Amino acid sequence: MRHEETVDPARAATPAAGAPWSAKTPLLSIQDLVVGIRRRREERHIVRGVSLDVAAGEKVGVVGESGSGKTLTMLSVLQLLPPPVRVLSGAVRFGGRDLTRLDDKELAEVRGGEVAMVYQDPMSSLNPLLRIRTQITEALRAHGVDHDAAAVRTREVLGQVGLPDPLRIEAAFPHELSGGMLQRVMVAMALATSPRLLVADEPTTALDVTIQQQILDLVEDLQARTHMAVVWVTHDLGVVARLVDRVVVMYAGRVVEDAPTGRLFERPTHPYTEALLGSLPGPGVGHRSALTQIGGTPPDPSRLPPGCPYRARCPYAFDRCAVEEPPLLDRNGSLAACWKEPELWR
Numbered sequence: 054m055r056h057e058e059t060v061d062p063a064r065a066a067t068p069a070a071g072a073p074w075s076a077k078t079p080l081l082s083i084q085d086l087v088v089g090i091r092r093r094r095e096e097r098h099i100v101r102g103v104s105l106d107v108a109a110g111e112k113v114g115v116v117g118e119s120g121s122g123k124t125l126t127m128l129s130v131l132q133l134l135p136p137p138v139r140v141l142s143g144a145v146r147f148g149g150r151d152l153t154r155l156d157d158k159e160l161a162e163v164r165g166g167e168v169a170m171v172y173q174d175p176m177s178s179l180n181p182l183l184r185i186r187t188q189i190t191e192a193l194r195a196h197g198v199d200h201d202a203a204a205v206r207t208r209e210v211l212g213q214v215g216l217p218d219p220l221r222i223e224a225a226f227p228h229e230l231s232g233g234m235l236q237r238v239m240v241a242m243a244l245a246t247s248p249r250l251l252v253a254d255e256p257t258t259a260l261d262v263t264i265q266q267q268i269l270d271l272v273e274d275l276q277a278r279t280h281m282a283v284v285w286v287t288h289d290l291g292v293v294a295r296l297v298d299r300v301v302v303m304y305a306g307r308v309v310e311d312a313p314t315g316r317l318f319e320r321p322t323h324p325y326t327e328a329l330l331g332s333l334p335g336p337g338v339g340h341r342s343a344l345t346q347i348g349g350t351p352p353d354p355s356r357l358p359p360g361c362p363y364r365a366r367c368p369y370a371f372d373r374c375a376v377e378e379p380p381l382l383d384r385n386g387s388l389a390a391c392w393k394e395p396e397l398w399r
């Protein structure tokens with residue numbers, strides 16, 4: 054068929070096989086990850102074969118509607134999936150090691166050490182019964198930092214995240230601080246061990262717009278100074294436009310587009326990305342986009358009909374889309390999972 058002839062198989066690749074915009078060895082490499090629930094002989098797949106590479110120092114945005122599998126993909130990295138959800142197949146490599154094969158002790162070293170995560174709800178990762186100081190120093194001591202050095206580092210990172218009066222914050226219990234302060238404490242805690250990768254999963258949605266902006270600026274500033282890699286997981290394409298080098302768009306448990314940020318905003322390739330951009334007033338202007346403005350509802354990834362999962366909402370759908378789900382294909386510098394004909398590529 055014509056559209057197949059136009060795809061050069063040597064260039065049609067998943068990011069894990071070597072994306073055209075990054076020749077570097079990835080720091081994080083997720084390959085063909087399947088996450089779901091296995092009961093007896095029945096498997097329910099929620100994340101359905103995600104491949105994603107992040108190079109050292111790279112900033113990657115992961116966007117998609119609620120339920121597309123963003124959080125489960127990132128929780129797989131640190132083996133923090135909520136049972137009975139688990140990794141069913143695939144590999145997650147960090148610095149060359151397959152994290153799905155580490156024992157608990159080895160994983161504890163990676164968590165909060167080389168890889169740190171900031172979650173949407175700060176209270177979910179803070180202990181309400183312990184002072185902030187104790188929580189940060191304990192995290193550092195778990196990674197081999199001695200008592201005195203941990204105390205010094207705690208004060209230092211609380212200062213770095215712009216908290217006024219770090220001495221008071223150190224001595225406070227979580228309930229004594231505002232949402233914005235707790236979010237900063239979370240960032241301080243995540244950065245204390247100088248991680249090589251920070252995963253920020255919707256770190257800002259629970260906060261008001263001014264505080265959101267401050268937290269985004271803060272992480273951006275710290276990233277520029279420390280050169281850690283950052284994965285931003287968000288609904289908000291407007292946020293990632295400003296912050297990241299590359300955008301990975303997820304839909305129904307799969308990556309449907311993976312492209313450098315400028316390329317994605319100038320020429321979105323997947324119809325879903327196009328629809329997301331249609332709901333944005335303009336790249337990088339800091340407006341919030343509402344992905345829910347796209348007509349129709351996202352499908353349940355574990356109960357998909359045959360063919361392309363975006364079909365019911367897609368203005369370009371044609372016969373083939375009902376038969377076969379497209380893999381990620383190279384579309385002139387953007388990887389996109391779409392059968393659209395070349396004359397419709399942008």
Ligand SMILES: Nc1ncnc2c1ncn2[C@@H]1O[C@H](COP(=O)(O)OP(=O)(O)OP(=O)(O)O)[C@@H](O)[C@H]1O
Pocket residue numbers: 099117118119120121122123124125126135136137138288
């Ligand atoms: N603990 C769980 N048990 C069973 N199913 C789950 C569980 N957690 C998530 N799921 C299923 O996996 C799907 C994907 O969840 P995930 O949290 O990864 O989505 P998301 O893209 O992060 O969405 P959001 O933008 O709302 O955070 C959900 O729609 C839900 O159906």
Ligand code: SF4
Pocket residue numbers: 323324325361362363364365367368369370371374379390391392393
């Ligand atoms: S494969 Fe078909 S239905 Fe799916 S996004 Fe492309 S054109 Fe639309």
Ligand SMILES: [Mg+2]
Pocket residue numbers: 123124125254
């Ligand atoms: Mg989520």
